[in-house]
Structure formats: structure tokens, C-alpha cells
Amino acid sequence: MNRLNEWFIKRGDIVTLLIALVFSITLLFSNHGVQMQTVSVWTLEGYGFILEKISGIRHLKAVSGENEWLRQKNAELMLENSRLKEALQENQRLREMLGFKSSSQLDLIPTKVIGKGSNGFINSIILAVGETDSIQKNMAVVTAQGLVGKIFNVSEDHATAQLLFDRNFRVSAMIQRSRVNGIVKWHEGNQVILAEVPKRSDVQVGDTVITSGLSSIFPAGLEIGAVTDCRDDQQNMFMTILVRPAVDFAKLEEVFVIKRLPLPSPPS
Amino acid sequence: MFSPLHLVLFAVSVLLQVTVAPLFSIREVAPDFILITVIAISLQKGKIWGIIAGFVGGLLLDSFGAGMIGLSSLTKTIAAFTAGVFVGERLERSFGTIAGFLVIVLLIHDAMYFIIAAIGTAISFWSALFKYALPTTLYTLTFMVMAHLLWPRVLWGKPR
Numbered sequence: 001m002n003r004l005n006e007w008f009i010k011r012g013d014i015v016t017l018l019i020a021l022v023f024s025i026t027l028l029f030s031n032h033g034v035q036m037q038t039v040s041v042w043t044l045e046g047y048g049f050i051l052e053k054i055s056g057i058r059h060l061k062a063v064s065g066e067n068e069w070l071r072q073k074n075a076e077l078m079l080e081n082s083r084l085k086e087a088l089q090e091n092q093r094l095r096e097m098l099g100f101k102s103s104s105q106l107d108l109i110p111t112k113v114i115g116k117g118s119n120g121f122i123n124s125i126i127l128a129v130g131e132t133d134s135i136q137k138n139m140a141v142v143t144a145q146g147l148v149g150k151i152f153n154v155s156e157d158h159a160t161a162q163l164l165f166d167r168n169f170r171v172s173a174m175i176q177r178s179r180v181n182g183i184v185k186w187h188e189g190n191q192v193i194l195a196e197v198p199k200r201s202d203v204q205v206g207d208t209v210i211t212s213g214l215s216s217i218f219p220a221g222l223e224i225g226a227v228t229d230c231r232d233d234q235q236n237m238f239m240t241i242l243v244r245p246a247v248d249f250a251k252l253e254e255v256f257v258i259k260r261l262p263l264p265s266p267p268s
Numbered sequence: 269m270f271s272p273l274h275l276v277l278f279a280v281s282v283l284l285q286v287t288v289a290p291l292f293s294i295r296e297v298a299p300d301f302i303l304i305t306v307i308a309i310s311l312q313k314g315k316i317w318g319i320i321a322g323f324v325g326g327l328l329l330d331s332f333g334a335g336m337i338g339l340s341s342l343t344k345t346i347a348a349f350t351a352g353v354f355v356g357e358r359l360e361r362s363f364g365t366i367a368g369f370l371v372i373v374l375l376i377h378d379a380m381y382f383i384i385a386a387i388g389t390a391i392s393f394w395s396a397l398f399k400y401a402l403p404t405t406l407y408t409l410t411f412m413v414m415a416h417l418l419w420p421r422v423l424w425g426k427p428r
Contacts, residue, residue, distance in 0.1 A: 013315040013352065020323040020345040027327075027338030043331035047282065054287060115286035117332030119340065120296060120382055120400050121389065124333050126286065160332060165296075167389045187390055189295060250293075 041155040044126070048158030051114040052128050068254060072110045075144040075256050079106060079222075086210070086221040089176070106219060107259035108142075109133055113252050114158075121186065123163040125149070125252060130157040138217045140258040146223035146246035147171065147211060148255050161255070164192055164224070164245055172214040173224055178202035181212055184224055184243065192225065194241040201239060203230045209243050219258065274309055278321060281305035282328050297403045299411040302329055303377060306344050307351045307370070307412075308423045315352030322348035339384055347377035370412065374405040 111133075115126035129135050131154055141148040141161045149169060152162040162169050165186050173184040173194060182197040194209055207227040213220025225245040233240055281301040289298045302325040310318025326341030333340075354369040378401035386396035416423050 013319065013349065016316045016319045017345065017349050020319050021342065024323065024326070024338045024342035024345060027330075028336065028342065029338075039327070040331040040337065043328055047286070047328070047332070050283060051287065054283070115332065116290035117286055117329070118290050118293060118296070118298060119329065119333060120385055120404070121391065122333045122336055122339075122385060123296075126332060167385065188395075193390075 037153065040153050040160075044153060044158050044160060045130075045155035048114065048126060048128070048130075048155065051126060052112075052158070054114075068110050071144065071254055072108060072256065075108060075110075075142070076106075078144040079108075079142070082210075082223055083221050086176070108256040109135065109259060110254060110256050112254055116252075117160065121165070121167040123165045123249075124152060124160045125163060125255070127151075127159045127161055127255065127257070128157070129257060130155050130159050132156055134259065135159050135257055136260060139260055140218045140222065141255050142222060142258060143247050143252070143255050145248070146225065147218065148247055148249075148252065150217055151257065159257075161257075163249065164247070165190065165249060171218055171224070172212045173209050174212040175203055175227070176208040176210045177204075178207070181214070182241070184209065187242065190245070190249070191228070192243045192245060194227070194243055195238065197239045197241055199232050199237070199239055203227060203239060203241055205230060274313065274321075277305050278309070278325065282325060285329060286332055292407075294407070295403075297400065297407055300377075300404065300408045301411070302326070302340075303344060303347060303374070303408060304412050304415060304423075306348050307355075307373065310348040310351040311355060311423060315349055318348030318352055319345050322346075336385060339381060343377050343381045343384075346380065347373055350376055367409075367413070371405065371409060374408055374412075375401065378402070378404045378408075 109129060111127045111129040113125045114128050117124040117126065125141075125148075127135075127141075135151060135154050137151055137154055139151045141150060147164060149161045149163040149166070151159050153160040164171075164184070167186055169186055171184045172181065174181045175194075178201070180197055180201045180203055182194040184192050184194055187193040194203075197203065205227050209224045209227060211218040211220055211222040211224060223246045225243040225247075227241055228244045229240075229242040231240045281304065284301045289301055292299055306318060306322040306325055309321040322344035323341045326339075326344035327337070329340045330337040351370070351373045354373055355366055379397055382396040382400040382404070383393060386393070386400075391400075412423065
């Protein structure tokens, strides 16, 4: 027993290392567990409060209030404009079709970015809104320029949003002009790709990529970016389409969370 | 035991990591302030406290991200231990020798982090190593040396 105690005292560092390693590896393999979500929410709530205070010092309140209102108006107008452009194209295609329903208005919640959790290719932002502002997991996050990401974690007063540049981010998207569908995901650096687009699809450099609305998370017509390169590789089944995001992620200060879209009413 | 100074340093480094570090980010490469603090704790307070600081600091950092919780705590735990093994017992040596060992510690940390994080993405092993891990190591080392020049006792200097 004494020997065991002696060894334990002598090799305490090894024991601590092993315990920490086992915990870390267990956490790594149980990322979506309820306990992990709880730990994240606590951390977010604790540090979010301090981050918000620091952020408050950086922003002059009066100017910030007016700015926020103007930015919200700007974002609403830009999104309206984007939807109108989209509606024009839709009109042309759907003229012959019956039963067309117009898309609902988007309800935007403005918020400040109070921190960034960027670490290589795991990228997120910390927002000064939470459950008390009706924020829920998976709500879309946008700016006037376009799609930013989606809400990943929510505490009472704060939330983290997974960015378009995160390794695990996916969004169903399409080319606005030709209606070619694909999935946008992070590629490398500050570029994303429109994946799973069959060869010889109608895609050109400069085409605008928008959300397709095929998922319940992102409303249709949100701008994602513009095509910077498209290739038909011999080896691949799909085209390689590089997209430069419309949003400047280095200058993210304020964003808008889109409140959950209302569920479509059942056909009468 | 942790001194109040170390606790403050630790809390501040976590705050700096989510507020200031992104401002210094160049092509997704940002300095790791938490790692600098974890290594400092490992050198001054010993491997056990370094491992604890690495685990907790990594877990906090992971909580702000979107997924892969446990990756930073895993790599920072190992970094604290290797810092204690490689550097902790060689503090009498020259600054150049210590800096050389610190590069090894940082590189082990960053290589592990980026290679594991790249699994399942389009990023290749070599790309993760040379485009992300190595620049991050050099960038963090730059801040570490600056910290040492500004405040020589912040990394090591106090006897354990």
C-alpha cells in the first residue's frame, strides 16, 4: 500500500496526464451529448457576460444605437432587394404554374458580435443574444451582404454561431441564374465550394450562389457568394466550383439572426 | 497551488483568445494566448498544474467553437506535459536552448490539433502541417518571445 502511495506521489504527473487524456478523448467522441451542451452553455453564459462588457466599452452607445437601426434597415432593404430579384426570376419560371405561394417576410433580430472562437478551421462567433431574445439553435445568421452561418449553441443571454468557414458547416444552395443545385461547404482559406454539382452543369464564373431553401434552416434566396472558378475534372464525378463568400468575415461586428420561419400551412 | 496571479493570467488569456487573437489573425492563423499561459504555468508551477490548466483552458476554448469539444483540451494537456518534460528540467540553460525546446512543444501541439481537425475535410495531412500548424507555431512563438522580452518572469524565472 505504501509502495502504491509512494508511486502515486512520485508519478502524480503521469496519473494527471492520463486522467486528462481519457477525459479529452471521451469528450471528443461524445460531442453532441447533452452534458457537453450543458458545459458549453455554462461557459458561454459565464464568459459571454464579461465579453459583452468589454464589447460595450468598444462601442459608443449612442452612435451604436443609431447605427444598429440603420444597419437593420439596410439589411432589411438588401434582403428585400435580394428577394425581389429572386422573385423576378421565379415569376418567369412559375408563370405557367398554379398554386404559387409568395415567401413570407423575414423577422430579423439585430445583435453584436462580442467574440470570435476562431481556431484554424473551427470557426464561430459569440453573439449578445440568447434564449431571452427568442434565439433558438439552427436559426440562420446573416448580414446585409449575405449568409454568415447558423446558431450552434444558445444560453440565456448569449449564443454561438457556426460560420460558413467552419469545417462542419453545410448549406443547400444553388446558382441563382441557372438554378443548378448543390451543397456549399468550407474548402480552404477564405473560400467555400459548391459541391455535388454534376458535370457539364450550367455554371459560370461570376454567377451568384444563393441558399436554395431546401432545408428548414435557411430561407431561400440568401446570397452566399460568387463563383470564382469552375472546373470539370476528369477524375471527379462532380464539378469543382469555388465560391468567394459575399460577407467579409474579418469585419463582422453586427449580424442579424433570422427568426425561425413559420411552418407552411397545410393545403386546404 | 495556483497563485491569484496565475488565475488572473489564465482568465485573461481566455478572454484575449476570443477578443484580441482574431484581430491578429492572418489567413486563419492566430496566436494561441491560452497555450502561452498553459506553458508558463507548467514551467512555474510544475507539470500537474500545467496539465490541469491545459485541460481546463482547452475545454473553455472548445466551448466557444462549433464542434470538436475535447480537441483543444487534449492537445493543450499534452503541450503542458511536454513543456514540463522538455523545458521544465532545463531552465538553467541558455535562452536559445529553451526557445528551441519551446518550438518543439508548440509544434507538437499545433501539428496534433490541425492534423486531427483536418480529418474529414479537403485539407491534406501536409497542408495541415505546413499551411496551418507551422505558421501557428511560429506566430505563437513570436508572441511568446515578445511576452518574455516585455516581462521576463512571465514564462519562467520564478523558482518552483
